[in-house]
Amino acid sequence: MTNLDFSGGYDLPIAGRPVKTVETIGVSNTMSVSAIDLHGLKPIMDKQEGEEVRAGEALFHDKNDARIKIISPYNAVVKEIRRAERRLLIEVVLEVKDKTPNKVIEPVNLEKIKEEELVQALLKTGLWRLIRQLPFNIVADPEKRPKDIYVSCIDNEPLYPDLNFVLKDRIKDLALGVQLMKKLTRGQVFLASAPSESEIPAGLREIPGAHHIHAVSRYPSGNPQLQCYWVSPLRKNDVAWHVNPQDLLAIVDTLRSGILCEDRVITVCGTGISNRRYVKAPLGSPLSTLLGKESTDGMRILAGGVLTGRQLKADGFSGLYQHSVQVLPEGYEREFLRFMRPGSDKPSYSRVFLSSLFGGSEYAMNTSINGEERACVQCGACEEVCPTEILPQFLFKAALANDVEAVQELGILDCSNCGLCTYVCPSKIDLDGIIKTSANEILKEGLV
Ligand code: SF4
């Protein structure tokens, strides 16, 4: 067992929490399969608009490894292929023709399955995409084996699902999932849980075969990149993998039954809506179903949280890895940066607002950042809050100068993309966005 504490981190006291009752939502008439969330994948389409697709057939695959394919969970027709600038594939929208669950593989014996059979089963079912590699947070390479695998049962990004609540009746299956992951590494399977024994589900900390991490609750302690940095750092050319516990349960359920499990428990919340709750729904569910009759005029909708989420249009769908849909009122003082960052009425990290005198309050934030980007004033707030000992104020400058050597020396590969440096910066510099763009360039050019 390892206790994990770290310097930096910060809990954003944002209002708009969901109530802890789970509403179950089935498959909608229109569903989406996300491509934009699959970092590092170069999608090649296997189906075109108007074509029929059967459950288990590939919709698209990775240009670099055709075995990594993304399958259709349903018998459906490809209704729309959504792309962004430079034909970047965002998602494939399906018109579902048959909502009954579909068998996509023969059931496997989870206790007896061998390493190579497991890899093949995950590739065949398209579930391989749920396993991601550190650094870069990209879809894992089936040819490599990781130093360690992380399963983090803490998700403390603001307003994300409480995993103690979500996982409480699934500990036995989670233990099976850990045994599966052990077949894929000669190293450790690290299982992280929250610090308080009273909060975590019975049996979680006794799951055999895992190396247990007891982490402090401060954001972003649930982040696998942060856990890797503090618990078992990577040497040059090492990789680690991570898989979300809900995704691991979907792997267990699918391989055991042969029927593709797409359901996840997500939060639908934020101060922009009133019906804030937990929802069990298939991945890629339409916002029209998740948000129901809520008006989203003048609102910003996010797949994910306010620190790391991506913006959705009103006709969008829930994301692949982001187990939260959050709605916040727009602040119209200034058009927002690349991504969401809560601003007005914000609590004061730097204690410049009165709010800093009143601890424990939660704030109904909107999307305004209250000002323009200015030059760095060397206040050190980003360095103070960074949970992986990076100096973001130097790293972002090296990134803007395209100095590949300097950004690596400054620890760009340790960045957990927690978004805190951007949030606290009084000069409104999108540090996290600049660092992410630089990391993507390094990945694209193969410069590590
Ligand atoms: S550099 Fe910024 S985004 Fe990266 S870990 Fe540090 S605070 Fe988080």
Ligand code: SF4
């Ligand atoms: S928080 Fe912003 S202004 Fe302060 S040192 Fe970091 S980059 Fe500079």
